[in-house]
Amino acid sequence: MTQLNMVQAINLALREEMARDDRVVLLGEDVGRDGGVFRVTEGLFEEFGPERVIDTPLSESAIVGAAVGMAAYGLRPVAEIQFLGFIYAAFDQLFTHAARIRTRSRGRFTAPLVVRTPYGAGIKAPELHEESTEAFFCHMPGVKVVVPSGPYNAKGLLMAAIRDPDPVLFLEPTRLYRMVKEEVPEGEYTLPLGKARIARPGGAVTVVAWGSMLQRVMKAVEGYDAEVIDPMTLSPFDGETLLDSVKKTGRLVVVHEAPLTCGLGAEIAATVAQEAILHLRGPIIRVAGPDVPVPLAKLIDHYLPSPERIRAALDEVLQY
């Protein structure tokens, strides 16, 4: 076993899947010779050649649209969108086609593709490089949305995503790319999509967080009897793990960096309100980004949920 960071773990997953299955083809801007702007695809162009690692023209719509056609034809495309903030030109392809080609063709054609993209704030990059608009994509029946939280689960989740029979949006938290190293085994292992992980067991309050907010939450809850849930897959959401935990703790805090209004926290809160309201001792609290466009570097720390805000939410709900 080796210690890898998330970039290396994703790279390893891609390499192993490409070696195992020659239908797996990468495409995107700068994924080939350059190895990707975060070096996630480093070395794969050299190892698998330009027919398996394709540098495309600068066109997100063509990247995702082509992936739909490639997937329908029998390949297993793994497309990269350079940053989530640049995916919107491809929104049409995802929503209108990838998400529903199975439905539209009554099962005759499918789109087993993965769209990988860096996601989230905290690298002090220019506008649109720090977005976390996961909720848009969770509102797309037919598309799965995955967010790894560490090197180990990144590899297992990506392998599962590539093997999944349907389109998967794989959101890679840029802030975690090189933040931690973990033991990441070589060889195949998959983590099931749609299954959450208890990142920390506890009894008094359930906290749900994903991506780089999970790291922040894990520090913030030190000293609290908090159970932390890392959903890993945002859509479909593992309601069972969530409800089991809330029925035990009776309290729920959801933390995400996306803007509060209509963020995924709303869906999680609604699920708990509907299915477990009688187990709740106090209000569900969402700690989220404010309802503003993600600001640039000078204000980003005021935008992101701070450890203080997370602890204040815990203190508040624990009063009940």
Add this chain to the structure above:
Amino acid sequence: MPESILATFTVKRLEIIAPDGTADESLVPDLSGDELRRIYYLLLLTRAFDGRALALQREGRIGTYPSVLGQEAAQVGSAFAIHERDWVFPSFREMGAHLTLGYPLHQLYQYWGGDERGLRTPDGMNIFPICVSVGTHIPHAAGAALAAKLRGDRIAVIAYFGDGGTSKGDFHEGFNLAGVMGLPTVFICQNNQWAISVPLSAQTASRSLAQKAVAYGFDGIQVDGNDVLAVYRATREALEKARGGGGPTFIECLTYRMSDHTTSDDASRYRSPEETEQWRERDPILRYERFLAKRGLWNEDYAAEMKGKAGGEIDEAVRRYESVPPPAPGEMFDFVSGELSARQQRQREEASP
């Protein structure tokens, strides 16, 4: 019935100043000596701005920055032809155009320093904010041109973008709209031959980018983007045509990105230093100096004096940038909407200590 030829087309290329500084006098624009020297100063100022930005980035005093090194002529030459009433829709690598148009230098540093107040265009200046999402602003230029046309204003609208931008759907959609409606738009491509690591040959199978205009029913011209007078001449003609109701033009400025894509990039991973070296010999400022020297408008002393002046202007801009107090947290709410919702107001209060 025999086959017949339905369409053939030609694409012009314009160069005025040869590498040794000699010029085709029939094409040299009618600019005064002062104006020719002003262009020289703007080229120097752009280079000084850029060099300082790279240094500030290395010292952590600004964030990620995309250098314009090598593209000064394509930016200054085009912007020098733009009138105050025209509208400009830039991308993110036209700081030379910005400062030619009089955009405050310190605000450019402020923006690249991660403070969006730098994007607040001074009143009276029709420059849209820097657009980071490649090519997405091209339809805006068509729309502003449509509005000007509907209003009967004799102005032109300019969109700047790179070679990579020509692969985006928005490029084609904006071009089509401008062509079919005969809009007063001038599209200016900074073809620096790279889109991060993707070379022009992997971006398009067209012989030139200029010819893409032909399919949308208007003229495209390629100019030597390192020849400031060729860029100026082509832009001025296109702007005059647009203002006079003659419809859109596409100008491809063939130039070269001398630096890494941005300060986060390492171009040695994907292109040879020899290629970059070759372009160093075609430096736009060097060529223009030779041209000016032949007209008695340039010597070493004059160059030193102008470089000193540009350096001073940059020092002052950096000083101003760094003396601006950081934005207050409430600032991120202030321009979200004309009016904040009750929830946003609450969030604003919570964010403001």
